[in-house]
Amino acid sequence: MVKVKRKPLEEIAESVKGYTKILNVGCGGCVSVCLAGGQREVKTTNAELTLLFEEKGINSRVDGYTVERQCNAACLEELDDLVVRYDCLLSMACGAGVQMLAERYPSKPVFPAQNTVAIGVDREIGVYEEKCRACGRCVLAYTGGIWIPCAWNDIYIRLKQQNRLDDIKKIHLAMEWQNSTPRTIVQPQYEHLYAKEEK
Amino acid sequence: MKKNTKGVDHRKIKNILDKNKAKIELSMKACAHCSMCAESCFLFQARNKDPRYMPSYKFLKTLGVIYKKKGKVDRVTLEEMKPILWKRCVLCTRCYCPMGIDIPYLIRTARSICRSQDVYYRYDEDA
Ligand code: SF4
Ligand code: SF4
Ligand code: SF4
Ligand code: SF4
Numbered sequence: 001m002v003k004v005k006r007k008p009l010e011e012i013a014e015s016v017k018g019y020t021k022i023l024n025v026g027c028g029g030c031v032s033v034c035l036a037g038g039q040r041e042v043k044t045t046n047a048e049l050t051l052l053f054e055e056k057g058i059n060s061r062v063d064g065y066t067v068e069r070q071c072n073a074a075c076l077e078e079l080d081d082l083v084v085r086y087d088c089l090l091s092m093a094c095g096a097g098v099q100m101l102a103e104r105y106p107s108k109p110v111f112p113a114q115n116t117v118a119i120g121v122d123r124e125i126g127v128y129e130e131k132c133r134a135c136g137r138c139v140l141a142y143t144g145g146i147w148i149p150c151a152w153n154d155i156y157i158r159l160k161q162q163n164r165l166d167d168i169k170k171i172h173l174a175m176e177w178q179n180s181t182p183r184t185i186v187q188p189q190y191e192h193l194y195a196k197e198e199k
Numbered sequence: 200m201k202k203n204t205k206g207v208d209h210r211k212i213k214n215i216l217d218k219n220k221a222k223i224e225l226s227m228k229a230c231a232h233c234s235m236c237a238e239s240c241f242l243f244q245a246r247n248k249d250p251r252y253m254p255s256y257k258f259l260k261t262l263g264v265i266y267k268k269k270g271k272v273d274r275v276t277l278e279e280m281k282p283i284l285w286k287r288c289v290l291c292t293r294c295y296c297p298m299g300i301d302i303p304y305l306i307r308t309a310r311s312i313c314r315s316q317d318v319y320y321r322y323d324e325d326a
Contacts, residue, residue: 028310028319032320032321032322033322034322035322035323038319038321038322039314039317039319042320042321066314066319068290068307068310069290072292074292074303074304074307076308078218078311081218100220125323162322
């Protein structure tokens with residue numbers, strides 16, 4: 001899933017500076033799994049922020065609310081009545097969630113509380129490793145399930161072990177780094193619903 | 200904040216129920232217990248068709264109970280719903296009901312009620 005790491009408290013505080021009523025929105029999806037942006041982390045972040053505001057004599061208040069998924073419009077519905085009561089929003093979700101919030105509430109400033117790091121795997125509790133950069137043209141079929149930048153030596157060893165060394169002799173087209181522009185995904189079985197009408 | 204002896208703020212639950220009343224009521228009335236939604240849930244399939252993974256079971260045993268009791272549930276009851284709501288459903292929204300019941304919405308609303316009482320699944324709690 002998406003892996004994130006919370007921004008330093010000072011940076012978060014700096015971004016919401018000047019706003020009196022702040023709503024910190026958590027996400028019950030990936031960021032809950034990587035223990036960084038779920039309901040519990042919203043609570044701890046808000047406690048830290050409140051303390052910092054007190055120390056600095058800042059007259060701001062931060063409340064929290066966690067939705068099941070910030071990247072899904074239906075999950076944001078329950079926020080609609082709440083958001084109007086706040087001056088700005090802080091998002092504990094990944095970058096996709098932050099943008100979805102900003103899109104739904106265009107009149108409210110939305111600030112990210114996380115640095116979105118990677119698509120990754122869970123190693124231990126609280127330990128996550130980057131595994132994918134969403135390049136848009138997966139090469140794992142011929143790299144023995146090892147991601148290229150992770151080293152050709154590992155790829156060689158695994159393919160040899162699986163008797164698939166032929167796979168690295170194949171010539172492939174140069175990688176198109178499709179992740180250099182924002183992409184939209186439409187699954188094939190739904191394409192007919194969204195196909196542009198021909199004139 | 201007014202809290203009852205069992206540590207549940209019923210006003211918050213009532214607010215959520217009221218806000219969603221029409222849709223919840225309609226869904227509870229419309230459910231024919233036909234279990235046709237079961238086939239569309241990958242978790243039901245993956246768990247050897249264990250009936251406790253049926254989408255209808257999941258919303259009836261959680262939101263259905265809360266709704267019937269008009270929100271007057273205690274903390275133990277909410278804690279018992281937690282595994283149904285978080286471990287037996289991933290909110291993938293793939294379940295399909297021919298009656299048009301929005302099952303993920305019902306499960307989400309039940310989660311939201313639990314969350315309002317600080318009852319939610321922590322991904323490091325089984326570790
Ligand atoms: S908003 Fe980001 S963190 Fe939350 S569920 Fe969606 S992708 Fe995962
Ligand atoms: S090749 Fe691309 S899609 Fe496949 S794992 Fe690497 S970054 Fe992800
Ligand atoms: S939710 Fe729909 S498909 Fe499932 S049991 Fe009820 S009526 Fe049948
Ligand atoms: S949303 Fe939940 S009940 Fe519906 S298909 Fe997905 S896991 Fe099953």
